[in-house]
Ligand SMILES: Nc1ncnc2c1ncn2[C@@H]1O[C@H](COP(=O)(O)OP(=O)(O)OP(=O)(O)O)[C@@H](O)[C@H]1O
């Protein structure tokens with residue numbers, strides 16, 4: 001064995017995987033070295049998650065070979081993957097909602113207490129709790145949630161529990177499929193510290209993300225996938241973001257955000273004196289026809305809470321919402337839709353597409369009236385044409401529009417939900433992190449669709465943590481800090497520096 005071979009922990013060669021109508025992986029070969037962070041990038045539907053599911057025992061490969069420490073292995077099921085030292089954080093939520101954090105973390109591998117001389121085997125509850133708490137506390141100071149069913153906890157905590165679960169396994173490689181989706185700033189940092197720690201202990205990490213900047217902080221090498229093939233693996237030092245993007249998409253794309261100035265009309269949405277005790281304080285703002293208004297702020301500043309309050313998803317203690325000059329009582333998202341306000345929420349996977357329905361049904365389901373003909377007969381042909389148009393524009397990767405959404409890749413599911421909201425054509429569309437999980441090529445198309453929506457007379461309110469995106473699209477930006485709107489910038493006034501200064505409380 002050469003030194004080179006000795007450094008390889010995991011080696012894949014010629015991996016191929018076919019689904020009906022889709023060649024998801026074609027002859028993929030790749031080595032993972034001991035103690036390295038190998039990043040995996042590629043457009044939505046490139047095959048990243050499929051590769052990971054094969055390594056984790058969820059999917060079986062059609063052909064090819066997997067070696068662990070030089071030895072050819074078969075991985076049939078997650079237990080076998082774990083036994084080989086492979087631990088995975090999946091892209092989709094994978095916890096059992098009715099079980100507690102501790103039960104989820106140790107599901108299927110409960111610690112057993114052995115009592116010397118007796119055949120008693122009770123579960124070692126205490127040890128499982130302590131280990132779960134030890135890891136969980138790095139993310140959240142309070143551990144009171146560990147015995148509650150995780151279904152009662154928010155998306156962030158669920159994500160952290162999945163991370164804790166993966167980290168608690170004694171393993172030689174940790175695979176992370178978009179682990180930072182749904183994480184706030186602080187939790188991201190904790191995760192990155194864990195990654196560095198694991199690496200220092202000689203554990204290998206496979207890291208999938210659309211956050212190219214994040215990758216450059218973490219990765220040693222980067223593998224680029226396109227259309228199910230491994231196009232290249234490069235050392236981080238030998239590449240840069242533009243180079244990666246061109247390998248990912250295989251064509252030139254413009255990074256330009258295309259918002260042209262549209263003449264503004266009347267005020268469509270006016271929110272005044274919005275309060276939610278302990279969360280939001282005296283929020284006042286408006287959005288005009290033809291306008292894109294951004295909300296900037298750090299994670300936890302109240303951005304998502306603001307938009308959720310506006311559409312009645314969370315209770316409020318006071319506040320007035322006026323749409324098109326009419327005061328509206330909004331107590332639920334359904335009331336909001338009636339009033340002409342649509343919210344495309346953050347963490348869309350959890351709020352779920354209707355995954356058992358097809359792509360075209362998902363796109364039209366919220367606006368079914370628009371495709372009903374006489375006597376309420378569904379115009380199937382019209383539905384198909386509309387869906388095909390969105391599929392083409394957003395580059396939704398699917399064999400046809402009658403595919404169930406369940407079979408689409410994570411990012412492509414998000415694009416379907418985006419299409420659904422655009423097709424409802426409300427007066428006001430609210431976007432919370434519109435391009436989260438969406439690949440770099442499709443982002444531009446999302447921006448174009450948002451711009452088109454306001455050009456046609458819509459009004460947009462947008463929350464985004466990506467400042468270039470927020471500044472590129474917004475006509476005006478409100479900055480939040482600790483549950484308040486602390487200032488407002490016009491497009492011309494907004495710079496990264498002054499937004500960050502107010503967002504971080506530097507003005508106080
Ligand atoms: N169970 C399945 N049945 C049918 N097709 C599938 C299935 N799982 C994945 N696919 C298809 O295989 C291709 C690769 O999907 P995969 O989930 O690996 O993409 P990805 O690179 O992880 O994308 P994303 O960045 O959107 O998460 C896609 O075209 C997807 O629709």
Ligand SMILES: [Mg+2]
Nearest residue numbers: 049091409410
């Ligand atoms: Mg994926």
